[in-house]
Amino acid sequence: MGWLEEKMAKWARLIDEHAGPGVSERVLEGHRELAEASPEERAAWSRLAMERLAEAVPDVATREKIMERRACVFVEEFGDEPLLELRKIYREAGGVDAVFEAMARDPEKHSRPYREGDVIYETKAPGDAEAFAAAQTPDERRVAYCHCPLARAGAATTPAPEPYCCCGGGWYGRIWEFIVERPVRVEVLRSVMRGDERCTFAVHLPPGVTD
Secondary structure, three states: OOHHHHHHHHHHHHHHHHHOOOHHHHHOOOHHHHHHOOHHHHHHHHHHHHHHHHHHOOOHHHHHHHHHHOOOOHHHHHOOHHHHHHHHHHHHHOOOHHHHHHHHOOOOOOOOOEEEOOEEEEEOOOOOHHHHHHOOOHHHHHHHHOOOOOOHHHOOOOOOOOOOOHHHHHHHHHHHHHHHOOOOEEEEEEOHHHOOOOOEEEEEOOOOOOO
C-alpha cells in the first residue's frame, strides 16, 4: 500500500470512529482518483473533503482530533530508534531541555524547538528548501514551504479550511508523546494555509514533564 492509500485508509478509519460507520465514504468521495491527479486537483479535492468533513462532524474539537491523528508519523518514516534515544535522554535528564540539544544535532529529522514553561514551540522547516530559497513572491514561498502533497499547490490560492493543519501539528504531538510517554495537546499558531509565511505549533505538555 502506497503513501496515499495509507493516508486515506487512516483518515477513513478516524472519520468512521468519530462520526459513525460509512461516513468516510461521503467525506472522501473521489479519493481514488488522486493518484493520477495534478497537484492543483489534489489541493482542490482536499478543500472539498474538509468542507464535507465539517458537515459530517460539526464539532470543531472532534475535527481537530481527527486531523491531528491523521498525521504522518515519525516512526513510520525513520523508525523508532531515534525517538527511543530521545526518550532515554529525557528520562535520564528528568526534563525536556536536554532533548532539544540532542535534536539540534540531527537537523535532518528535527526542527529547533524551544520551551516556555510547559509549552514547546515547533516551527517546520520548508518542505522544499531549494524552491523556498529561490521563491520570488509570498505565494511561491508558501507553496514551497508546505509539506503536504494533498494541499501544497493550494497554499497560495485555494487553502484548505481549518483545521486541516492540525494534521501537521500531529507530527509533533506524536513525537513528544513518544518521548515523554504521556498525552500532549497541540495547537496551531501559524500556518501558510492562513497566509502566514511559517507553520508554527505549540505542544502543551502535561504538568510535571518539565520538572
